[in-house]
Amino acid sequence: MKRHLPSLNALRAFEASGRLGRMTLAAQELHVTHGAISRQVRHLEETLGVALFEGPRNALRLTEAGATLLSGLGRAFDEIDLSVRAVADPQDGSLDVSCPGTFTMRWLIPRLYRFQAAHPEIEVRLTASHRPVDFARDGFDVALRVGTPPWPDGAEVALLFPEQTGPVLAPILDTRGGPTFDGIPMLHTRTRPRAWEDWLALCAKPVTGGMRVDYEHFYFMLEAAGAGLGVCVAPWPYVSDDIRLGRLAAPLGFLASGQDYVALRRARRNRKSSLFCDWLKEEARDFAANSSAPPPRVALQTLT
Incomplete structure (x- = not known):
């Protein structure tokens, strides 16, 4: 017509x-x-x-x-x-990246300066999101997600690292409730409401923590844990720096959740997204090699 x-x-x-x-x-x-x-x-x-x-x-x-x-x-x-x-496949310009907000703050942004130093001609624009990606609808070049297959149609998948989760709390509370966190408030977040349930399903350790406290965002919950307001279940990449610096303790260690962190991109490659995903994989390999999650200080019987 x-x-x-x-x-x-x-x-x-x-x-x-x-x-x-x-x-x-x-x-x-x-x-x-x-x-x-x-x-x-x-x-x-x-x-x-x-x-x-x-x-x-x-x-x-x-x-x-x-x-x-x-x-x-x-x-x-x-x-x-x-x-x-x-x-279009320009060598410079903007690269739109979608990523869960707390992962962006706790893992991606502290490392992003290295990509910017290597590729100053590329402007990385970050958008906080954890919803399913639809490359036919969304304008993102790359999306970082945690989950399990199947991944969205029309996406190339680059595995970054498997997820490990475990309870974390401020060192001042670490010895107060013992290995069952007796009487310590159990912190939850609406963005990942099954975190405790999923972790407890992985181990045979009885937990008798105190009252339930809910937070709207994952980042708020982590800040509350660091401030001594309770114990929460968190992924290792979110808390690795805090544990290394002594701001948080993880007495029961971390267990594989069965989910993976991945970088998704459109099936049609472009140079900017290829450079960014290659850099992500290098950073992920370095993180996995040099920041391994600590084992539990008390015995855990994992379920099989």
Whole structure:
């Protein structure tokens, strides 16, 4: 079907003006003059036969027709942007990475300076998310996730390291409740509500901790554990530095959870995501080799 569309430049000028609210701002974004934007919008109005803006020049407002057109153009330009990025392969520019928030803060960001030093031409843009990835819908180049197969369709999978989890608490509480954490508040998080249940299913150690306390985010729960407010189950990558520095203790050690940390990327490779995933695998190998989780200080009978 042949499409009868107005000038793309006119549509871009109008979309930027409507989105930003002023033609001067649209001119700055598109690197043209205010007069050029005004002419393109006027040309579009003449082509369509409707007014898209109303009011004085210094306080333009979208008409009903303008608001309708702007809504459709915004979605259309977003789709164009995703399609272009899906096939473009520039050597520099931005790389969009999706990653669970606490893993980003506790493991990725402390190491990211090494990638930036090696590749200053690449801007890594991080988005906190743990939801399932859909590369056909989402604009991410790489997504870091923890879980088990099957992984999303259309994704290449790079294994980073297996997950290990265990109870951690402040050293001041380490000897107070003994190996069963008797009377110590048991901390939970809404973002991983089965952490205690899953860990207890892996071992045959009875735990008789104190009252249940819930936190909205994993990071809040870890801060509470470090402040001596209770004991929580946490993955080794999240707490390895705190245990090494003596801010947290792990008297029952860590057990393999059966999940893996992986880097997912679009099946169609590009140079930026290849460089980033190769770097991630190197960092993961170094972490696994030099930061092994400590064994339990008390006997645990793991279930098989």
